[in-house]
Amino acid sequence: MLFEHSPPVNHNSWEYDVAIVGGGPAGSAAATALSRAGKSVLILERDRFPRFHVGESLLPMSNVLFRELGLESVIEAGNYQEKHGASFISECGEKRYRIDFSFSDEVEEPVARHVTRSEFDERLLRNAEKCGAQVVEGARAKEFQSDENGVRVEYVDADGEAVEVKCGFLLDASGRYGFLSRRMGLRVPDQELKMVALFAQFDGVTREQGVTRGDIRIVTREDLGWWWIIPLSDNRTSVGLVLPKGADARRKGESAEETLLRCATESPVMREILGAAELVGEARVEADFSYGTRSYGGERFLLLGDAGSFLDPVFSTGVELALQSGLEAAREVTEALEQERKLNRRSLKRFEGLQRRRYAFYRRFVTNFYKPFFRDMLFGAAEWPRITRAMVVALAGYDRPKLRTRLLLWWVFFTVGLRARQSRGSALTSAGTADRMGSPVPDGTH
Ligand SMILES: Cc1cc2nc3c(=O)[nH]c(=O)nc-3n(C[C@H](O)[C@H](O)[C@H](O)COP(=O)(O)OP(=O)(O)OC[C@H]3O[C@@H](n4cnc5c(N)ncnc54)[C@H](O)[C@@H]3O)c2cc1C
Structure with missing residues (x-):
């Protein structure tokens, strides 16, 4: 292991105040702010x-973060597909429900965007560079050591050479790879959200017209899985299928592309949406994608974005959480640098508290989305305008809604929980009754 016999880092020997592992949205946001x-x-x-x-x-909440990062013109230049809401459609198309971000006046700017991530992430990274950050691409962080005086990071550069840098703080923004959490054993899988996603981009997907043209479409499945249909440009669309792991509809020997296309053919709504669309490039798979962490940091390091925790993407919260954590990490580290200290207990508690609170806020929506009664409620929500408005605030990414909204959301989750308990109770009662009446005996056992 590197550094084992090396002397501790001297404060004066820092080459950078901060090293950031990963140039995705979390890393770029932190680098820009710093x-x-x-x-x-x-x-x-x-x-x-x-x-x-x-x-x-x-x-929509991302707009607030872009402003805070001074990114308005960078985003404007991307000329991205506007998104005014989300449409939920049941597998056979008999149930439909649409939210528009303008339903609630708590959502100040009721529009968001769909972005092609390769282009969007590069825009953010180049902007961080323009603000003064040095970017080394093709550089894989390999080892790190932190002590009283700072952090040393070893990376392998594009030529395969090992390079060492000394800095005051390390921000891990390495995404789902989890540079620090792998080394420190911090990751905690979310047992309730064991899903697998298969996804690809398509050309020629059937589009909605008018204001709904830019909606993300979510098509629900009977097995509690769901599809996403995200319009990226006039012709290109991102299509993904999320399946509960136990109900994995993949067949032995089938490729990701074959599963995706077969499942689409089996669904009347997806058949119609995909029409004669053509898959572009390759289909990919991500599994077990929700997890938390035992800790979000230490005296010299913090875990940002997906490197810390990750939540099932049904409500499109990932990039927003990554940007928020990047900004918050930059705030803590800037303060520590200016006060010439390490990250103290107060800063760590503040940073960790924000990440945990936000994760818990959205996790409630996500876990409920996998409950049939919540889905029924969602499809029937048009009958309850006040509930709809409250949901819209949260689904627009506002994780600190007004008290009135919080109370309504609390009522929704309370009711769903109660219904779930009642249906479990009645299932047990009917099982008990069946037992007393004598269980049905399968054919052929007499
Ligand atoms: C199936 C699926 C669907 C999703 N859909 C959505 C959605 O619709 N909307 C949404 O907002 N979010 C969505 N997300 C989540 C979103 O993609 C992430 O939350 C977001 O990209 C997190 O940003 P990040 O900067 O933390 O990590 P990333 O964007 O993953 O960036 C991490 C970077 O670190 C680099 N890296 C990794 N290891 C090292 C290393 N050792 N050394 C140097 N660099 C390293 C990687 O190359 C990468 O560029 C989805 C996620 C999944 C899995």
């Missing part, structure tokens, strides 16, 4: 940008 605060920043990025990334649908 550079704008006058700190020296090094971003180590394993890939060369532009690189493929899943996760294209953003939320």
Whole structure:
């Protein structure tokens, strides 16, 4: 292991105030905020940008974060597909429900965007560079050591050479790869959300017209899985299928592309949406994608975005959570640098508290989305305008809604929980009755 016999880092020997592992949205956001605060920043990025990334649908709350990061003109220049709402459709098309972000006046700017991540992530990274951060692409972080005086990071550069840098703090924004959590055993899988996703991009998918043209479409499945249909441009669409792991509809020997296309053919609504669309490139798979972490940081490091925790993407929260954590990490590290101290207990508690609270807020929506009664409620929500408005606030990415909204959301989850308990209770009662009446005996056993 590197550094074992090396002397501790001397404060004066820092080459950078902060090293960031990963140049995705979390890393770029942190680097932009730190550079704008006058700190020296090094971003180590394993890939060369532009690189493929899943996760294209953003939320209106991201606009607030873009403003905070001074990114308005960068986003404007991307000329992205506007998204005014989300349409939920049942597998056979008999149930439909649409939310528009303008339903609630709590959503100040009721429009979001869909982005092609390879292009969007590169835009953010180049902007961080323009703000002063140094970016090394093709640089895979390999080892790190932190002590009283700072952090040393070893990375392998594009030529395969090992390089060592010394800095004050390390921000891990390495995404689902989890540079620090792998090394420190921090990751905690979310047992309730064991899903698998298969996805690809298509050309020629049938589009909605009018204001709904830019909606993300969510098609629900009987097995509690769901599809996403995200319009990226006039012709290109991201299509994904999420399945509960136990109900994995994949067949032995079938490729991701074959499963995706077969499942689409089996669903009347997906058959209609895909029509004669053509799959572009390859179909990909991501499994077990929800997890938390035992800790979000230490005296010299913090875990950002997906490197810390990740939540099932049904409500498109990933990029927003990544940007938020990047900004919040930059705030804590800037303060520590200016006060010439490590990240103290107060800063760690504050950073960790924000990440945990936000994750828990959205997790409630996600876990409920996998309950039949919540889905029924969603499809019937048009009858309850106040509930709809409350849901819209949360689904627009506002994780600190007004008290009135919080109370309504609390009522929704309370009711869903109660219904779930009641239906479990009645299932047990009918099982008990069946037992007393004598269980039905399968044919052929007499
Ligand atoms: C199936 C699926 C669908 C999703 N859909 C959505 C959606 O619609 N909307 C949404 O908002 N979010 C969505 N997400 C989530 C979203 O993609 C992520 O939350 C977001 O990309 C997190 O940003 P990040 O910066 O933390 O990590 P990333 O964007 O993953 O960036 C991490 C970077 O670190 C680099 N890296 C990794 N290891 C190293 C290393 N050792 N050294 C150097 N660099 C390294 C990687 O190359 C990468 O560029 C989805 C996720 C999944 C899995």
